[in-house]
Amino acid sequence: MKQLPIIFKREFTSFFATPLAYVFLLIFLVLSSVFTFYLSGFYESGQANLNPFFNFHPWLYLFLVPALAMRMWAEERKSGTIELLMTLPITRFESVVGKFLAAWVFAGIALLLTFPMVLTVNYLGDPDNGAILTGYLGSWLLVGAYLSVGSCMSALAKNQVIAFILTVSLCFLFVVSGFSLVLDVFNGWAPQWLLDVVASFSFLTRFQAISKGVIDVRDLLYFLSFITAWLMATAVVIDLKKAD
Amino acid sequence: MIKVTHLTKRFVQQVAVDDLSFTIEPGEVVGFLGPNGAGKSTTMKMLTGFLQPCEGNVSICGFDIGKQTLQAQRLIGYLPEGAPCYGDMSVGDFLSFIGQVRGYRGKELKQRVARAIALVELERVVEQNIDTLSKGFKRRVGLAQAVMHDPKVLILDEPTDGLDPNQKHQVRKLIKSLAVDRIVIISTHILEEVSALCTRAMVISHGRLLIDETPYALQSRSRYHQAVTILAEQPLDRQLLQALPGVMALEDNPLDGSITLLAKPGEVIFPAVNQLIHAQGWQVRELEVERGRLDEVFRSLTRGDAA
The missing domain is CATH 3.40.50.300 (P-loop containing nucleotide triphosphate hydrolases)
Incomplete structure (x- = not known):
């Protein structure tokens, strides 16, 4: 565990070594405002809450977060630095979690920079700030889930573009797995319990519950175990693919 | 260790x-x-x-x-x-x-x-x-x-x-x-x-x-191990060189006109060559003893392995 902060620091500062961090922050802030004010009908709804803001996050993240995650391991493999990293006295756990946390904290900062949204809604009305807080928590957990998938795909594909596309596709499946679009595929032939399992994997239903202010331990556990599972998969994939 | x-x-x-x-x-x-x-x-x-x-x-x-x-x-x-x-x-x-x-x-x-x-x-x-x-x-x-x-x-x-x-x-x-x-x-x-x-x-x-x-x-696995190369002002008597004890073969180097004497395995020929040069009064510009050519050893060991 001693090396984890060192890996974290290196990864975190490397975001800012390229324009990536600034481009990500800018686009995230602009798009989240555009979605909230123009597409979601923030004013028209006449309600003092941030639901219009949070509702678009699963779709916004679908493209932004994979872009953040795609270089995580693909870059290491492409440039050969993975050989350096894996022969330094660092455990697999430290490198996988360190990289993941760096991206997760960075995305968390992007999320925190949307605070003017909170100020606005407080200025305009009298919102339930507790619900807003859980909304942020849910949104951050959602980013973590996307990032963990992205981490594994980045370890799998040497090519960053392929890692990006794989991550977007997989995350899309997890977002819509509660929708009839997906459930209809199973409907008719699959037993009811399988349908329930597939539906229960949906990011969307769990995220919506949290962002409305309802913190269910099961939802928290879902996101945390989802992240853990994908990070473990990342470690396995790295061991299989590192030498290719 | x-x-x-x-x-x-x-x-x-x-x-x-x-x-x-x-x-x-x-x-x-x-x-x-x-x-x-x-x-x-x-x-x-x-x-x-x-x-x-x-x-x-x-x-x-x-x-x-x-x-x-x-x-x-x-x-x-x-x-x-x-x-x-x-x-x-x-x-x-x-x-x-x-x-x-x-x-x-x-x-x-x-x-x-x-x-x-x-x-x-x-x-x-x-x-x-x-x-x-x-x-x-x-x-x-x-x-x-x-x-x-x-x-x-x-x-x-x-x-x-x-x-x-x-x-x-x-x-x-x-x-x-x-x-x-x-x-x-x-x-x-x-x-x-x-x-x-x-x-x-x-x-x-x-x-x-x-x-x-x-x-x-x-x-020393090289055939050039202990080989002596002579670059002389005048033509050398090849028969005399060939007859020296321990000399296996002569090789001409067309680039500079020098002659390389290969030693039989385990033999040292330099002193004999040196003596002969002095005895004959040859004007020698360069005289060189080799330890062996690694690239030649390398090639003969790994021949046909080039990937």
Whole structure:
């Protein structure tokens, strides 16, 4: 565990070594405002809450977060630095979690920079700030889930573009797995319990519950175990693919 | 001490390393020689714990690289092939990162980084991003990272590849100065490097250890071992030369008109040749005794292996 902060620091500062961090922050802030004010009908709804803001996050993240995650391991493999990293006295756990946390904290900062949204809604009305807080928590957990998938795909594909596309596709499946679009595929032939399992994997239903202010331990556990599972998969994939 | 027993690595299409066993003691500088694709780099990757062997064991100073990976890796300094470094970092930041991973903090970290920078003369580029450096500088950054913690075991995959002659000389000097009481393993295609640096040469081909002996012994396998080359002002009496005891054959070098006398295995012909020259009063411009040509030995050992 001693090396984890060192890996974290290196990864975190490397975001800012390229324009990536600034481009990500800018686009995230602009798009989240555009979605909230123009597409979601923030004013028209006449309600003092941030639901219009949070509702678009699963779709916004679908493209932004994979872009953040795609270089995580693909870059290491492409440039050969993975050989350096894996022969330094660092455990697999430290490198996988360190990289993941760096991206997760960075995305968390992007999320925190949307605070003017909170100020606005407080200025305009009298919102339930507790619900807003859980909304942020849910949104951050959602980013973590996307990032963990992205981490594994980045370890799998040497090519960053392929890692990006794989991550977007997989995350899309997890977002819509509660929708009839997906459930209809199973409907008719699959037993009811399988349908329930597939539906229960949906990011969307769990995220919506949290962002409305309802913190269910099961939802928290879902996101945390989802992240853990994908990070473990990342470690396995790295061991299989590192030498290719 | 490094102890390697029955090390084997199979990839899908081929056997990269085939039942390799050897022991290396502190103070030895071992050169891995072999054609491209012979398994030198794969062996190094297994020694450093990057790849898991299919069979066999590697023990680094008593630590099994498969089971006590971290303890073993703490003792190793490794320069991977091509010297990969994080290109988006500056030289100073990168070496500081490595120093922290190696467990140094505060004042000691600063000292270690400064010393590593001085060792390979990187002072001029400390602030520069690694991406913007020339090949030679990148290689030196890789070396600095490998030697920072005074490792007991130094494993360098083609340390002088892509360097100019001055830099090569400098890197060799550095490796020599580090070699005292340590284990150094280098891989190279440059044969002169082996005789200049190593105390032991291992020729690897098709993943198998063909030869394991001193560079001098390797040189004496050459048909040019103890050969004498004469460049004279006037034509020489070939019959007299041929008749000298120990001379196996004469070879003409059409480039400069010199004659090379090959010695029979185990014979030393130089004194006899020298005497004959004096006795005949020949005007000789150049006289040279050879230890043997490594490239010729290398070719004859690994013939047909070129990958």
